[in-house]
Amino acid sequence: MTDMHPLLIELGTEELPVKALPGLAQAFFDGVLAALDKRGIAVERGDARPLYTPRRLAVLLPGVAVEQPEQRSEVLGPYLNIALDAEGQPTRALQGFAAKAGVDWTALARTSDAKGERFVHRAVTPGARTAALLPEVLREAVAAMPIPKPMRWGDHGYAFARPVHWLVLLHGDDVVDAALLGLRSGRASRGHRFMHDAPVDIARPGDYVTALETAKVLVDADARRSRIVSEVQSAAQAVGGEARIEPDNLEQVNCLVEWPEAVAGTFEAAFLAVPQEALIATMEANQKFFPVLRDGRLTEHFIGIANIASTDPAEVARGYERVIRPRFADARFFFDEDLKQGLSAMNAGLATVTYQARLGSVADKVARVAALAEAIAPQLGVDAALARRAALLSKADLQSRMVGEFPELQGIAGRDYAKQDPALADLDSDDRTALANAIDEAWQPRFAGDDIALSPLGKVLAIAERLDTLAGGFAAGLKPTGNKDPFALRRNALGLARTLIGSGLDLDLPALLRLAWASVDASIAEVEADRREQAAETARRAGVVLEAQVEGSAAFTGADLDALYDFILDRLKGYYADRGAGVQQFNAVAALRPASLYDFDRRIDAIGTFAALPEAAALAAANKRIGNILRKVEGDIPADIDPDLLREPAEAALAEAVAALQAEADAALARGDYVSVLTHLARLRPQVDAFFDGVMVNAEDPALRGNRLALLRQLSARLGSVAAIEHLSG
Template identity: 75%
Template sequence: MANDMQPLLIELGTEELPVKALPGLAQAFFDGVLAALDKRGIAVERADARPLYTPRRIAVLLPGVAPAQPEQKSEVLGPYLNIALDADGQPTRALEGFAAKAGVEWTALERTSDKRGERFVHRSASPGESTAALLPQVVAEAIDAMPIPKPMRWGDHDHAFARPVLWLVALLGEEVVDMEAVGVRAGRESRGHRFMHSGPVPLARPGDYVDAMRDARVLVDPDERRARIVEEVNAAAAPHGSARIDEDNLEQVNCLVEWPVAVACSFDPAFLAVPPEALVATMEANQKFFPVLGEDGRLLEHFIGIANIASKDEAQVRLGYERVIRPRFADAQFFFTEDIRQGLASMNAGLGAVTYQASLGSVADKVARVAALAEAIARSAGVDPALAARAASLSKADLQSRLVGEFPELQGIAGRYYALQDPALDDLAVEARTAVANAIDEAYAPRHAGDDIALSPLGKVLAIAERADTLAGGFAAGLRPTGNKDPFALRRNALGLARTVIESALELDLGALLGRARALALDAMVASAEAALAAASGDKDRERAQKRLDDALADRAADPQAGIDALYDFILDRLKGYYADRGVPAQHFAAVAALRPRSLHDFNRRIAAIGSFAELPEAEALAAADKRIRNILRKADGDVPGTVDPALLSEPAELALAEAVEAVHGDTAPPLASGDYVDVLARLARLRPQVDAFFDAVMVNAEDPAVRGNRLALLQRLAGRLGSVAAIEHLSV
């Protein structure tokens, strides 16, 4: 069969495809073709096959495909014998009908059995269809399965695709497949670069595809094209510095060009007075250019554009790139200058008119809550509470700036620059002023998955306070995520809070923090409802506002623990994935989560300790014993005595265990108090011989109730210490 394999090429030629969707569309088409071939039993040699694509084409190139399906076998079950044959063994109408439908005499049918008895069956085999005959169906299914959110229609037919399809190549071996897709007949001619190659590109066989297209100035392999872009960009930047190559920007450029050519450009150095993040955002997000950095990492007045053509007059291309970027830079320069003139205090004053969330008040209200939380958190973090409150009070001011209005991704970053220059902070020492400015920026960290947490102590305080308020407010306002809907990004905020605490090794009472954040949020809900009631006009409006106020007052008066627990559980749910990504087994996480430590730093130390304990040879047996002990205690009738009576201990094994338990209680008390959980579990592991001997020699459910209760008390005291670091019974499978 392997020698009969033939290479296959399917290429859909189109008008320019949507940039961000292109890789996904190509992968979906590739996967769809393979799935459709597999469904039909057609063998495929995949080797290193992968999607090939450019802005104007999507292709599947497979090194080997079987020429036909294997023999197609069929088995159709018929009636049972008691229905199929009469008393004389002759066929009934049911059997005759089944045989007629199968196209054979009833005597040619076979028999099979199942649990209900013996029945007739028709088995047949037929040659498989040729791959060439099946390819139209294969391609149609692959196209239908592609995730195209808004298919386009063109011409006077009903076909639809992401963009109009202009040509179709379908080669199986050296033969063109007789087929049509999306209203286009298949041939062997592709098309080269729109400007650098004239005429069609004839393909004799699939294996010629990549090289032939390269000769026609089209790099159809996205990996080759990406590597060419990186090489070109680095070479063009080298005389000045090093290129900043952002992966997302690189991927988008890769989906914009078929023949990448780097063009070195520059801009007026005066623009470097603008925050570099704004300039970089303009170059990358708006124009898909690559900034150039100096040895110190600072932005230089150079950038690299990628043209989709080797121009005969590169100077004109350069001038075009430089011309298009100048107005955007000039706008950023103007916005920045005007924002500096306005000042943070003026920006802050406008936050009261900006609604944060209908039930939680304005952005100014949120800032006040975050400041109160930051002041409380600062005491635990060893940060000046007054400085934390001041930084928090300025943390959202830049939302009213012109620069952030134009570049929303600069939230916090712009505030950092303004704080460094604002006269309103001249009363602070240089070090304190810098700390406040950096914290305004770091309050947003981590900004995305994989991003670093805040670096400075003050930044960490603000980041935690910001996320605690967002979580508590979101839950209080009934905005808890459902399915894929999470408008206030509560999941991301929960993980960001947890990461900041854990990775900072910050000893913070999470329950107390969530309780404080929840109380502030509920106060905001009441205040917002009171304001709504005061402003209501008309009976219906007042009735609705009164109900809203009554609900808010009831929520504030309710027992807070249930609300705190819901927030805690939500954070734990995010931590489950966090630790799974770091290779922590689910059983280890469950063992620590069962104890619900109030400190996430403490939670992390327990996770590390349970990982070390699990590697000990005694771990599995001790975990199983702990599980057994807890099952015994759960099934015990009545209350278990709170203390062990030494006078009721008689068996050597229970005497030895009691002595060992008392000793380990004393030995583990200091490391347990200091949080040295590895040492605690290592000491507990030494109990295994006494625990094993106890269960081998002692009957827990003794006939004497006093003895039975005393043995249960001993096991209860043992279980208390075994579960002091984590619920180790979760380690027992």
């Protein structure tokens, strides 16, 4: 068995880019493994994974073979008719091949393929020592790393993500001599920059993690992350709260420190009058702190992670507090100034902000959304006037100072301003709260996995907003192409679908799309009219008379409706795939193009249940066969089945079974109980199988043939009443 020794590679650097660090570490790790594999060097990987800190990238493998296996090569030479002359002597072609291989031609072997017999040179050479190959393995792995902006230092020609300062390369207990980026390998690593400013000699690879931990460096990113979470949670509990630990913030902090130590800080409680989302955003995005909550509300406490075990944590905390205070003061200033202006006053500024050249200003969009909300509201049991009023204020906060500084607070800021806007004092407490919350919920879901709007009024605004965005995008020719989607139409389509499905809203989507398009059509016509009027006025001033006309609106067509509906359905493919519904099941329901996406969802669930039945495959194949038969029919098929023409026992039995099923299945279909419908249909399998086994559909007698086709058409209508089940076949 090949001897195996552990392998350690550590590349020490200046602080690496935070967001790129995990990817760089993984690429380095993968590159080393790929280079070893390329050379046939056996590796025992075990549970090895990339090791890294802000100042180092490391690969630690529990076992790497000390040498390559024997290297076998096979080089094909000329065919015999070219290699040998009539006397069987070698031609120049064969002699040249043998000379290149370094052997006499008589030492060559022969092999055969489809073209005949030919010469071949086979060789076996001992494998190289791994230590001799590791320098090139290392260089190859580094060269393959994705470094978008390599940095140069000194007067040499090489570059890396950051300047490098040391290189450890051990195979077993021995240092492997190698040169890389101006460094010579050794066994000396380095500890924490401040708490252990001295070399750390690594005796053997297995000592690496422990030796660095002794030197105040946690090189295992998982261990470092766990320590951060534990430290933050303990510090938050000590002040009577619960830390908010967002994955992205945690990952960035993990890439900033080598020895994490939690330090609790506080800020003035007066800042809590500012929307907590603004304070949380600046803590996480700007300072990489962890906010402390109590019962879901922000407290005046936060947790920072120091990259040192300080002898004076209180001074560190004071430093954190000095850093955070100016940002909070800015947020408080923005908030107070916005309150003085008032949400209603902010709305006026939207008329000066262009939404899209053909679709007018943001104020024009708000007006369209308000009209849609007013029309949709009664279908959700929401007061239409309140829906219109909420929609008219739904984008006012885009003109606020707070959103200008913190764009992620769109809707959130508007919610808080609405609660305090004197212009809304005429509303009772419940309506005012509902309106304020709906301004926030109109933006939901904001991202993948986010919750949909919770309140009925919020759902109305969320639906209206996305309908207008989608219809406007398509009418203005902004349909996404490739990766380009400047108006986020894909995200809006999925958000609309999720809201309708998740809320159980049985709304007619094509009707809503027509309504939205009509409103967009009017806007485009109005914008075009204004543009032409301005052009005419400019011409008049120049002494030229132009007639101001309106033309080129985006009149809605059936093709537009189909394209927009299909675009929304396409977004649902991934959504249902994540829920376990296969493409065949999705296509089976999509083929029926249900008007309601909530109805679409119920059909998807039902077809999933049906697909698991033992009868499903046979009935799907049968319906596919029926469809093929009916498509080839020339002429009319009788509307009804004539009982007197049911000559064969199998066709009579099928007709009887379909008729017996009709009332029960139709009742279940009417109440949307699609699982029951398909369960009933599954009972038809014996009769369907018997029919196709014993009945000739295309009988010579036209009357018999027509009657059998009528029976098949009725059967197909029943089988396809919930979904086009033929999509489940093959």
